[in-house]
Amino acid sequence: MPTIVLIGGGTAGHVTPNIALLPALRDAGYDVYYIGTRDGIEQELIAREGIPFHAVPAGKLRRYLDWQNFTDLARIKFGFLKSLLILARIRPDIVFSKGGFVTPPIIWAAWLLGIPVVCHESDLTPGLANKLSFPFAKRVCYAFAETAKYLPAGKAVHTGIPVRAELANGDAQKGRDLCAFKSEKSIILIMGGSLGSRAINAAVRAALPDLLVEYQICHLCGQGNLDSALEQTEGYAQFEYVTDDLPHLFAATDYIVSRAGATALFELLSLQKPALLIPLSPASQSRRSDRECRSFSKCRL
Known part of the structure; x- marks a missing residue:
């Protein structure tokens, strides 16, 4: 059975598109896991779907001076190390990232382990977390046609955003x-x-x-x-x-x-x-x- 790890968190916008993919993934026979933060909304939303959830530490990536930058760098390091352990144990065939500051360390860990990564960019221009992730991704899906010019050549695929059918x-x-x-x-x-x-x-x-x-x-x-x-x-x-x-x-x-x-x-x-x-x-x-x-x-x- 093929295995996929879904990642993304912080807000519902980084989680609900992953949930929208679940029916198709299950129909295709995928074994699905999720990695996110313990304190984000993703743990609550994913618990309702009956998917194994793994929490990793996450630090916010800021582009301004703040004392929390120092503590968050440590959290990013620990998140990366824990992601290595989780992914090495699950050994998925692919990782799909919906974004959020929790995702870069997980993507770096997947790349180091040789696991293919697909990223998704919802916004018109990529945010910092995705910019740090794109070099390690095999493909980058995007929502708006105008976004293509901001994405790595040869990786971009225009898909829109998955929407939950039950809505x-x-x-x-x-x-x-x-x-x-x-x-x-x-x-x-x-x-x-x-x-x-x-x-x-x-x-x-x-x-x-x-x-x-x-x-x-x-x-x-x-x-x-x-x-x-x-x-x-x-x-x-x-x-x-x-x-x-x-x-x-x-x-x-x-x-x-x-x-x-x-x-x-x-x-x-x-x-x-x-x-x-x-x-x-x-x-x-x-x-x-x-x-x-x-x-x-x-x-x-």
Whole structure:
């Protein structure tokens, strides 16, 4: 039986495309393993899929002065050494990387062991983690046609981003029940990414009195961002993060307001839901995401 190791983490955008590949990998007879961080969202998401999960230390790769650079360099070193041990034990036929700062040490370890690596770049221009990984990869898949000029010649393959098929199979009534919505008003689903967005959360909650006149609001606000003062607000439902029930919320929703992460763009386009997209902040590489938004003219409100 062929074996594949999937890697990626930090945010859901680095994990859910891997999950989208699982049905095809299983149909092809692959034995699947996952390597990520212990503290990232990937461990929780992958646990639901029944896949063996291995955690490695990871350090963030910063391009600015910060005292954590010193401690994180040690974490990167230990992550590399632990990845060597894990991969030597599993001996996969291939490693597929969806990105995130956890991935470079794993890819370096795979290269040292002679294991082929395929990387995936979701964004319009590659981030630092992928730039450090590309020299060790056999192939580099990418989402946007314009990205090809930033990638190594002879390695690039235009694939788009894998989207979970189950997102289109939700039950609208289940979605309304999850939110305890009883009115016939239209529903707006507001998503700030898997980690949430303080700016979006604050703007939504400040505008609630006006929004609730015409709409019901389903708000995915990120871990630790629930507002207890709004728990009994009629027509407003808030969740930190939703996994299995997300297809039902999508089915119940009339409009979507979302951060413009690359994975979210492809998922929303596949659903053909009217959407208002919010470019990421400068700290989240907004220049890149702004260009990605303009590439998706069908995603509009």
